[in-house]
Amino acid sequence: MIKQAIIPLAGLGTRLLPLTSVFAKELLPINGKPGIEYILDECIEAGIKEIVFIISKKKEMIKNYFNNDKFYKDIIKKKKDPRIIKEYKKILKYKKIIKFVYQNKPLGTGDAVLKTKNYIKDKYFLMLLPDDLIIKYNCSKSMIDVHKRYNSSVMASMTVNKKTISRWGVYKLIKKLDKKNFLINDVIEKPSLNKAPSNKAVIGRYILPKKIFSKLQKLTPGKGGEIHITDAIQLLINENEKFIAHNFSGKYLDCGSMQGYIKSNFEISKL
Secondary structure, eight states, X not given: OOXXXXXXXXXXXXXXXXXXXXXXXXXXXXXXXXHHHHHHHHHHHTTOOEEXXXXXXXXXXXXXXXXXXXXXXXXXXXXXXXXXXXXXXXXXXXXXXXXXXXXXXXXXXXXXXXXXXXXXXXSEEEEEOTTEEEESSOHHHHHHHHHHHHTSEEEEEEEOOGGGGGGSEEEEEEEEOSSSEEEEEEEEESOOGGGOSOSEXXXXXXXXXXXXXXXXXXXXXXXXXXXXXXXXXXXXXXXXXXXXXXXXXXXXEEOSSHHHHHHHHHHHHTO
């Protein structure tokens, strides 16, 4: 059973400047609720019991958001506002399951994952990227169901526009397992259009094996001078580790760009 999740949060959110010049992008409100809380709720509904946040010293604001007890207690003592009491209880619920680790140098998602090595207890764990919201259906829960069925690693998959192929990790599919799930034998980080094996891309949900840490430790920086999680995944695939691309239900929202952030507010307001 998947009980632990990790969420990389150390990125500076430059695509959301100037908002992120003073504010952590994950705390920006989406329809009146901080974006990170949608991710947390998805985890909790999927049965996750512990979540590791990977932050940097520049993102201490996130840690403070979940540890601002004195502020709430003082306000509640004076006002006894039911709405504020409800919000504080919600934050306390999150706080009980969150741990923090630090990635102070921007060396990529693979390096961020490696920072959690000493926290992961079980054979598999869940990773979610906070820029990627999937609404109307719990993607993490459906992936955990796929993991149980096939006893393997699972990654969310979506068909993307070929014009944008170079911004994604892209799969090569080798076998259809059922209507929504495919076995893969290649995942390539940000390929050019002529080198892309398909237009099926990794979206920010992964169920990964604990053994990936040993591969990440040996990697040297790749494209952009970063350590890519996809490179470690490929090394595992080369050793016959099974990875499944899961065509998820629900609607994908990119909250990491200004246009996507504005659209996310609009889409979630309609729910």
